[in-house]
Amino acid sequence: MAHVTSIQYEPVAEIGGGAYGTVYKARDTESGKFVALKSVRVPTDQNGLPVSTVREVALLRRLEQFDHPNVVRLMDVCATQRSNQETKVTLVFEHVDQDLKTYLERTPAPGLSPDCIKDLMRQLLCGLAFLHSNRVMHRDLKPENILVTSQGQVKLADFGLARIYSCHMALTPVVVTLWYRPPEVLLQSTYATPVDIWSTGCIFAEMFRRKPLFCGESEVDQLGKIFEVIGLPPEEEWPTDVTLSRKNFSPLMPRPITDFVAEINEQGAELLLKMLTFDPLKRISALNALEHSYFQDEETLTQTKS
Amino acid sequence: MARTGFCDSKPLLDLHKKVDERRAPLRMWANACGPLDRWQPVEVDESRVAPVKKEPERRWERRLSIQTSEGIIMGFHEDSQTCLAADGCVEGPVLLYPHGLQGLHSLQALVPSLLRREVEIALEKLNLIWDRTYAWDMFLDMMRTQTWHSFPNADLPRHFTDATRAVLVDWLIQVHEIMHFQDETLYLAIHLLNRSLRQIKVTTANLQLLGMVCLFLAAKKEECLLPEVSGLCYLMDHTYTRHQLLRMERKVLCGLKFDLSYTPPLHFLLLLASIARCSAKVVWMARYLLELSLLEGQCVVFQPVQLAGAALCLSRQVLQEPPTPEGEAAWCLASSIHVGSETALLRIMQILASAAAKAHGRETCATFIKFSSPETMHVSRHLGLKNASALLGV
Known part of the structure; x- marks a missing residue:
């Protein structure tokens, strides 16, 4: 899935070295819209993705279904393996220029x-x-x-x-x-x-x-x-x-x-x-x-x- | 022609959006057994859940639920009205017939508040809620979100047949039982499987792996104790490596975009049965029939609440328990929840009746065996199931 993500989302700029890792502004090549890519590296053991990560991301997905006007859109989620001990979870959010x-x-x-x-x-x-x-x-x-x-x-x-x-x-x-x-x-x-x-x-x-x-x-x-x-x-x-x-x-x-x-x-x-x-x-x-x-x-x- | 007992009525309105992730899972008989050796506790940070302050009022949700609750309550069906009047059960439970209120009109006016109260009590009894204040909101949310959980058609990718799918589901039911998982986990797993089969490209050789990963993910969402991946590989006779299983896990999570939410039909079944004051035997029979629906590929086009309603109706018809005024009145009240069209319910009942009639002789008989135990009141061996289709006039 890694290549799929990098094909669909074309990085434009680094928009912040936040506390949790780098955030990229990218262009969604399908829609042409800008997105914010946030990656989390989660440690994975022999039992795969941690339960907490699975549940938390599933919860964010569920919140997304309610389409609340004052909450940023979560458009996509992707998990890619980085090594035997680490999986990268990429969250694709809508991009808003101004905070x-x-x-x-x-x-x-x-x-x-x-x-x-x-x-x-x-x-x-x-x-x-x-x-x-x-x-x-x-x-x-x-x-x-x-x-x-x-x-x-x-x-x-x-x-x-x-x-x-x-x-x-x-x-x-x-x-x-x-x-x-x-x-x-x-x-x-x-x-x-x-x-x-x-x-x-x-x-x-x-x-x-x-x-x-x-x-x-x-x-x-x-x-x-x-x-x-x-x-x-x-x-x-x-x-x-x-x-x-x-x-x-x-x-x-x-x-x-x-x-x-x-x-x-x-x-x-x-x-x-x-x-x-x-x-x-x-x-x-x-x-x-x-x-x-x-x-x-x-x-x-x-x-x-x- | 047989009637479902559930009434046709106006369609479900678009209920207001609200999330429920807070419900505690139901305690199931399957969960009653102690953990196995190979299990490990799941370490989940409970900090968010524990001391969260309950909001005393949620204005925007409350306002909207008042607006929208109308849609799920239907006017009384003709049959229901006559059953209320003809049985002369005016001296039934206080809840149903407050003093001084007679005649259908006033009764009908009462239904929404009676039903609301019954739903609240039932959800609390089923341990689906922590706080009754939120029960009605949660019920409306269940009704609304469940409509997303059916499929437009029963088509599978070309190289899979319904028979292959049934064999896989039957095997998953067995694994689920070995693991002593909760019933919610099984329903979620099969739902994830149904979605995955349509969204992810999998070869026939990897079908079993996909099924196992769906069960594993469902367990990660629902269970407190998780099996080790090595144990799962063992159950698949080491056909796949741990590495392959974890790769499939990522593939499924990405394919489903981490969306693991589901309102299992079992919750609706228990809720309806509780409101309708169904006997233990009716409930077990309905649970058996509902689980049989997992094996039927064509059932994926129906909504969870429709499957639950149909299973309960068929169960009552098969068991033919002698009616009591209280029971009939309670059933009428439960029937005022808009479950689905008469046509849809009869269609499901036919599918389930025919599945139940053949269940004992099939290769895929894990559910039949599971529900033939004394704990489940031997429901799957009930003689009435042999000609259940005849009951429906087919």
Whole structure:
């Protein structure tokens, strides 16, 4: 199948040496469209492709059948043997030229309009709600893997890959940005879908600020930066299954979020704080976030207008 | 002409899209035995599954399921109505006949909510769901996705015949039994085989290998314990090497584009039987008939829910258990799920009846033997199966 893939997809450019391996932009010679090729090398033993890989890719395929507008299309999957110990799984995604990072960089001062931010956020949360209701978490949500088409359509990319890649990651000393990581991940506690909501909160703030909210240089530094904004959580909220003690951090009171995100309106600030909640169980879910007055506000406004 | 008991009605609407991968597999009798020595535990990272916070509300799905649930519930069939009225079972279970509601009109109005409740209870009882909140959504999803799992025609590539396919399926049924896999694994394996036969070029010499790989992949998707590849090679008398098996695995995965999702007809069978309060014997008979459908190449054109409905109808007709008011009422409620057209169901019933009548004398008799055991209430040896076709007026 290797040659079939390389015949059907003609590499055009390397578009990123992501944490998980190189990503290529390629042209689908059948349709003429551009695709993004992401390859994962999975270790294979005498029993073939690992069960986790088979199940995860099958799950991505199944998600694909639902054709969600805010999730990037997975067009093809292929497995090729590289050696006796390794199989290369190539995932063929639709290619979108622009991610949220470049989108924000290209936006001239004074930045995105409040309506535009609201629209992007709604689409982002719709995509997340879809993934979460299918028990898929992204785990590595950041502006680089939120794609924005030229029509302003948001498409989540790279979800679910964290699990497919995980065995590979264990072998590679990868540098992954900490800026969008929630406290529970930084503290190496258990985590679930709320991780993505924390990241979404960071991105929400960044849309206003046009620069990241928390730019830590290490796990502890990142946590420190977080507590400077949301305050040091009470002892009872500190997870019990972690090695890092709460005593390592100086007691800080929460500061008004508008000190850091100046242009945000009142409902937006309230939603942002619900996303940047320390306790993952108290953090708002994607679906409840969509029901928040921050979004309903605009609906009623447009209704009265029309 | 015989009736299926399931009613003709409006077609299934395009139900809203929703995924279910969360269901826990059914515990099957085949799974009751302990693991064998050559098995190894599957190491799957459960981190995503374990502490996932349940969303209290899923607005967009819920809204859509309300819109679309109409399509799967049909108006009562004439027969069903008369059976409700004629049997005078007004004092049946509370669930079916709340006090003060008499007359067909009000009963009909009640069906959707009764059915919904019954579906929820049944799915929970069958261990197909973790949380009843999502049961109806999941059922709608099952009904919608299963429509993708039939084939436009029963044609096989020229060098394969239905007889060859039946021999292969029969062998896979035996391997499946040796492995003590769950029944879902068997249905998935045969579905993958049906798809692979149409999408991948395989020589006759590699047909057995393809079948084994489909079973292996189905096990990777469904089972907690996996056999070693060397064990599988042993079961094929070392006709193929481990290397060949793994190469075929990649070939099948690529050919099917890693799409391993399937709604097995068995789930519909158990669901319908549970709503219809069928006796254990009816269920075993229906399971036998349903498994026979795997051997029939022509059955691939039918949807899983149609196969399940037909197997259950035929089972009831063969066993001819004395009707009870509660049983008939429950059957009427189960019949309000739109299973398929009368023509399609009768066609399947004819195929299954004729297969069951011949099963004992065939070369491919693994299913016959499996269902002749005391655990399965000896259903495959039931005398009624000998002239089952006559029951259908053929």
